[in-house]
Amino acid sequence: MPDADTVSMLRQEAARINSPEFIDLDPVQFPRRFTRLQDIEIAAIVCSSISWGNRAMIRRSCDRMLALMGHDPYAYVMDGAYEDLPDGNIHRTFFAANLRHFLRGLHRVYSRYDSLNDFARAHKIGSEEAPAWALARVLNGEFAEANGGCGDNRCLPLNLETTALKRLNMALRWLVRNDGIVDLGVWDAITPAQLYIPLDVHVGNVARQLGLLTRKSNDRKAAVELTETLRLISPDDPTWLDYALFGIGAQL
Numbered sequence: 367m368p369d370a371d372t373v374s375m376l377r378q379e380a381a382r383i384n385s386p387e388f389i390d391l392d393p394v395q396f397p398r399r400f401t402r403l404q405d406i407e408i409a410a411i412v413c414s415s416i417s418w419g420n421r422a423m424i425r426r427s428c429d430r431m432l433a434l435m436g437h438d439p440y441a442y443v444m445d446g447a448y449e450d451l452p453d454g455n456i457h458r459t460f461f462a463a464n465l466r467h468f469l470r471g472l473h474r475v476y477s478r479y480d481s482l483n484d485f486a487r488a489h490k491i492g493s494e495e496a497p498a499w500a501l502a503r504v505l506n507g508e509f510a511e512a513n514g515g516c517g518d519n520r521c522l523p524l525n526l527e528t529t530a531l532k533r534l535n536m537a538l539r540w541l542v543r544n545d546g547i548v549d550l551g552v553w554d555a556i557t558p559a560q561l562y563i564p565l566d567v568h569v570g571n572v573a574r575q576l577g578l579l580t581r582k583s584n585d586r587k588a589a590v591e592l593t594e595t596l597r598l599i600s601p602d603d604p605t606w607l608d609y610a611l612f613g614i615g616a617q618l
Contacts, residue, residue, distance in 0.1 A: 379610035404440035414537035416457040427457035464520040471509030486555035536564035565589040
């Protein structure tokens with residue numbers, strides 16, 4: 367358990383950053399634009415998949431990607447309109463070909479399940495020890511089936527034994543956490559207590575400076591270690607403290 371001063375600081379920072387003002391500066395704003403569950407899910411999973419690099423650039427890329435879908439992502443997926451998507455760059459090393467791969471896979475899922483939440487429930491993801499990695503595994507299988515047996519690491523990581531799975535863990539935080547402030551809380555296939563920290567270089571560095579993480583690599587083992595530490599502080603909602611690590615890092 368971290369010392370009392372660190373715990374107090376984490377809780378204060380989490381409460382400060384987890385506020386409505388955070389939304390406009392973060393890609394969480396994109397799934398929040400929608401009310402239909404399927405639109406929220408698609409916006410969450412595709413926008414989180416390109417959430418690396420400069421935050422302003424991420425927001426511009428997400429805006430452009432949703433515009434390509436006519437700001438109606440579920441209809442776009444189910445109509446197969448992505449097959450007419452012109453080649454070009456979406457965000458840094460993520461291209462139209464990657465988006466087509468992604469949306470073909472989502473079309474396959476939505477053709478058989480009402481929602482991704484239902485898909486996760488049907489595959490008993492909430493019963494898995496590490497739900498995020500289990501979900502990535504079954505989604506990768508669906509995506510490969512929809513794309514001639516090929517996977518695409520730009521959509522979801524394929525190295526599930528080692529990846530920290532930062533982007534999917536972030537999407538799941540948006541979909542599952544339900545405090546009614548920033549995250550949307552529209553899923554019940556897994557609980558907030560089962561979420562893992564969206565670990566990237568920034569979060570990892572802050573966690574190490576605070577003595578919350580000992581592992582040097584920002585990999586799956588590090589994501590598990592850090593989340594287990596945060597569960598000592600907030601067992602029912604460990605990724606609430608993701609806001610604290612972001613806020614503290616902005617001040618360092």
